Amino acid sequence: MTGGFEGVVDAKSRVVLPSKLRSELGDKFHLMMGFDTYIAIYPEENFNEMLTQLMQMKKSSDEYLVLGRYLLGNAYDGELDTAGRVLIPAVLKKFAKLDKEVHIMGVGDHIEIWDSETYQNNQILSAEMVQEARKLMNY
Structure with missing residues (x-):
């Protein structure tokens, strides 16, 4: 999945996923x-692959407990309506600080939905890190 798209969260906490990403996402997603x-x-x-990796960890390890709670305790089954919209659960909407405008992008094996302002701020930080990495690599 690739590409970046602008979108909005509507009054019912739904976001239209771009058709390109919808076709790659499939009918069942999380x-x-x-x-x-x-x-x-x-x-x-892809979700099941991640789950399999998690289940291979030692159940009593701190990493398993933290990741299990973080990933699975906040995972929701997704469904697209006939207009290609996905309902964003309130917990996730609050976590991502989604207000109105969002940036939607394909990132290989998954899609990310960012608050537009948060995404822009993150891009500035990412650009700075890329410059530092290029210096370290003499690139």
Whole structure:
């Protein structure tokens, strides 16, 4: 999944997913907290792969407990309506600080939905990190 798109959260907490991403996402998918301030949407197959990796961890490890709670405790089954909209659960909407305008992008195996302002601020930080990395790599 690739590409970046602008969108809005409507009054009923729904976001229209771009048709390009919808076709790649499939019918069954899961919404969850991202590892930054965004909502991650994984196709069923990719979500199950992540779940399998999690289940292979030692159940008593701190990593398993933290990741399990973070990932699975905040994961929701997703569904598209006939207009291609996905309902954003209130918990995820609050977590990602989604207000009105959003940035939607395909990031390989998943989709990310960011608050537009948060995304822009993150891009500034990312650009600074890329410049530092280029210096370190003499690129």
